[in-house]
Structures are given as structure tokens and as C-alpha cells.
Amino acid sequence: MTTVLAPETRNIPGPTLFVRYAFPPNYHGACGPPDSQALFQYGATTTVDDGLRDLARQFAGAWPYLELIANATGVADPLDRRVVEAYWVGNSLLDRVGVRPLGESMEDRFRSKTGLQFGRVADSVLAGGMPHHSYHVFCIYPWVGLLGDDRRYEQALMVLDRCRIRWGQVRQVRADQLMVESQPLLFEQGRLLLGPPTVETVERTLDGVGLVPEFHVGDWVSMHWEWVCDRLGARQLAALRHYTRVHLDVVNDRLDHSGAIIALG
Numbered sequence: 585m586t587t588v589l590a591p592e593t594r595n596i597p598g599p600t601l602f603v604r605y606a607f608p609p610n611y612h613g614a615c616g617p618p619d620s621q622a623l624f625q626y627g628a629t630t631t632v633d634d635g636l637r638d639l640a641r642q643f644a645g646a647w648p649y650l651e652l653i654a655n656a657t658g659v660a661d662p663l664d665r666r667v668v669e670a671y672w673v674g675n676s677l678l679d680r681v682g683v684r685p686l687g688e689s690m691e692d693r694f695r696s697k698t699g700l701q702f703g704r705v706a707d708s709v710l711a712g713g714m715p716h717h718s719y720h721v722f723c724i725y726p727w728v729g730l731l732g733d734d735r736r737y738e739q740a741l742m743v744l745d746r747c748r749i750r751w752g753q754v755r756q757v758r759a760d761q762l763m764v765e766s767q768p769l770l771f772e773q774g775r776l777l778l779g780p781p782t783v784e785t786v787e788r789t790l791d792g793v794g795l796v797p798e799f800h801v802g803d804w805v806s807m808h809w810e811w812v813c814d815r816l817g818a819r820q821l822a823a824l825r826h827y828t829r830v831h832l833d834v835v836n837d838r839l840d841h842s843g844a845i846i847a848l849g
Contacts, residue, residue: 598665599636601814602650603627604795605672605717605749606643608809611790617642627795637663646671649715652689656681671717672749673806673816674823678714686715690724698727704841711838718831721747722776726843737771740847744776745769746809751816751824752784754803760789762799762812771848775836786812 603626610616610623617623617639626636640663641647649671650662657680659667670677687709695702708723721744745768752766764786767778786807788794796814799805804816806824816824835842 596665597630597632598661598663598668599632599640600627600630601665601672602640602646602663602668603636604813605668605806605808606640606646607795608811608813609747610643611811612809615643615645624790624793624795628793645720646717648689648693649717649720652685652715653677653681656685669820671715672813673820674716674827675819678716678827681715683709686713689715694724694728701727704839704843707839707841708834711834712830713834714827714830716827716831717749718828719834722831722835722844723842726847737848740844741769741771744844748828749813749824750807750828751821752781752805752807754799754801754805755783757799757801758788760787760792762786762788762805764805764807764812766807774845774849776832776844776848778832786810788812 603623606616607620607624607627610620613620623636623639626632626639640650647662650667653667653670654660654662654664657667657677659677661667666675666677669675687706690705690709691702694705698705705724705727708719713719713723725743725747726740748769750766750769752764754762755765756763762785763783765781765783767781768784770777770779787810788796788799796812799812799815804821806813806816806820835844
């Protein structure tokens, strides 16, 4: 099968790119403003205005990371495409943020929520955490109650896998769905691992309307929950793999008390 690598998404406005990744959890009511349809319409029409920016600021999980990345790297707009891409997919801006700004941000956001457990959050910063979505999922979720109240193994692993931005290759294109070969998250012998490739079905449209106009068999794509987010270029695919594996290394090998491992173990 021919591998298709998409062109870089430099021509896509940052706010539109934000919608592509933020819509899936918003659709589930997990993060952001209550009107997910309004957010979707902004992405579908590629409209960028103050209304979209107001919606983006209501994402209590993602927005502070965008502000952190922008402020630490001298980018004026948290919705600059480079900043949005850094958080959801990964790019070189993350390497310029530094330990202290991330640590201070985590202190401001999570000390009061985690109480005596905040030391575990601080440890994840010192262990190499970076302001990437995979850091928030693997290193923060377990300490702020986002893996489910009952902490069942199956529930916790499902949340970690669906909430992370994952990558895969398109095997079949349907009118409203894609069949994508991807690596699921597994928990084996006390470690979080990427398993053998399997084929999953992901949504590409809502009521016949999509956020990404075109897909082809062989495309590499990013996914969030059960939705496809974007086509990936070679640099983006490599970055998403890299920063995901950085944070898998953090939880597996660099922390004495990893919240993700404790929740699953």
C-alpha cells in the first residue's frame, strides 16, 4: 500500500486547527463550552473571529498550555498555528519552554486541586514532562480525577487511550467514517505500551459535514476520542510519535510514583 504523507498544515489558521483537535472532547461534554455545535461550525466553515477565540478560552485544560507555550517562546497569540500544533501534535516550541515555566504553571493550576499529591505532579515536570497533550493525559489526569471515579482498570486505560492524540494510517475511506490502522495503548507487566497495529473505525463527519475536507487510503492521520482530527505530514507524524513516547518514558521509567501506573495497577 502506498504511504501518503500530507503537506504541512501551515495554511490552516491556528484557531481552525485548534477546533479540529478540541472538538472531540467538547462533543462528549468533557472540556470546553457547552455548545459543541457552535465550535464545530467554526471548524467546518474555517471562520476565525472573536467568537471562536472566546470559545477557545473556555477550554480549561488546553488553553493554559497554549498561553504557557506562547508566553515562554515569545509568540504573541496563543492560537498561533505553531502554538496550537505544539500542544496537540508537538514541535520545536516545546523544547524552548523550559522546566521552570511549566513547573510554575502546574503550581498555579493544580496545587489546590491535588493537595498533598501535588508533589507527584511536580515530580513529573522534573522527570522531563513538557506542555504537550500527552503530558496532560498521562501525568496530570490521574491526579485530578479524570480517569473515572471508580478507577476500574478498563475505564482508566480506555480514557488514557482515547484522550491521547494518536496516529494511524487510513485503510478505507467511507462517506462518514475512516477505517484506520493504529496502535492501541496497552498495560502489560506494569508498563504502558503501544500495542500491535489494529484497525479501528473513526468518525469523519457530523450530519454529513466534516472538519477535514479530504482523505485518501494511505494517509497518516491524527485521532482524538473516536474522531479523526487531521492529516499528518512527515514532520508532524514524527513529532507526535516522539512526544508521546517521551511521556510514556516519563510514566514508565522516570517516576517512582506514576499516577497512571498506580491507577492501572
